[in-house]
Amino acid sequence: MTNDQFDSDGLGVLIVDDIAVHRDSLVTALAGRPDVAYAAGAAGSDDALRLLRARRFSVVLLSMAGLESRGICRDIVTAADPARVVAYAVSASDGEIMTCAEAGVGGYLLRDDPYAMLVTAVLTAARGDIWCPPPVAAVLMRRVGPHAAGLEMTGGPGRLTAREREILGLIDGGLSNKEIARLLSIEVRTVKNHVHNLLEKLSVHRRGEAAALLRNHTARARL
Structure with a gap:
């Protein structure tokens, strides 16, 4: 809505x-x-x-x-x-x-x-x-994306790929599939495929749930 x-x-x-x-x-x-x-x-x-x-x-x-x-x-x-x-x-x-x-x-x-x-x-x-100028998206990619690097899987064969971690960080930064595709210079359908795969690996159904897992992981890492 x-x-x-x-x-x-x-x-x-x-x-x-x-x-x-x-x-x-x-x-x-x-x-x-x-x-x-x-x-x-x-x-x-x-x-x-x-x-x-x-x-x-x-x-x-x-x-x-x-x-x-x-x-x-x-x-x-x-x-x-x-x-x-x-x-x-x-x-x-x-x-x-x-x-x-x-x-x-x-x-x-x-x-x-x-x-x-x-x-x-x-x-x-x-x-x-979401309206996100390229300089802001670049900061989100640089600062948020790496926090996903050590995210443990609750399902799936192993950890997220580098691209999936990158996309998860941008999802947590509030970017849409279209904005992620434009920022990474890839097709929107490619982004959708990566999102589908990372949701499956994390055993969640929604982008927001995946982003919440990332935030929880980041908070624990700071303790």
Whole structure:
């Protein structure tokens, strides 16, 4: 089910940004679009949580340039569910991207991405897909993928192949089959085959279950 299906009022966007001029400009610009039913702004966590309780939104735009953004990212994602959270003004630093990925954001926009790309990310998130610029995908591949290397199989003949581990890391980073195919320069059907095989080896039925196994394995490895 896509986000605009659960909200009978149409596509609603909440912008969380503690810089008023940025927040107000985005609210005005998005509210004036024919494909956006309504837009609202929140200065911080308290305002955002209050608005999320009061009205359903399809997409939440969370500025990562704010002073408290990294600390509230997970809370916003949890409170917004089933809406998708798109982190914007994200720096290219591994730490900030991984904070977003671990919180479960549904899209990324870098600090130098233009407004037109932000609109595309919003509409992509509203369809239930993930917008992930190549620099962000590269960080996810580099940082998340290796954590799958030692993942023990609960079924199957042995460990995941290198490609399966790579794809599992990207799944955990929130990428779709199409995005993984584009990033790895392979066919979507090839990605689907790898996903089918890794699910079978891990004795799970869903991508989310495989990603959860990876996160549990990573958490244990850090202890």
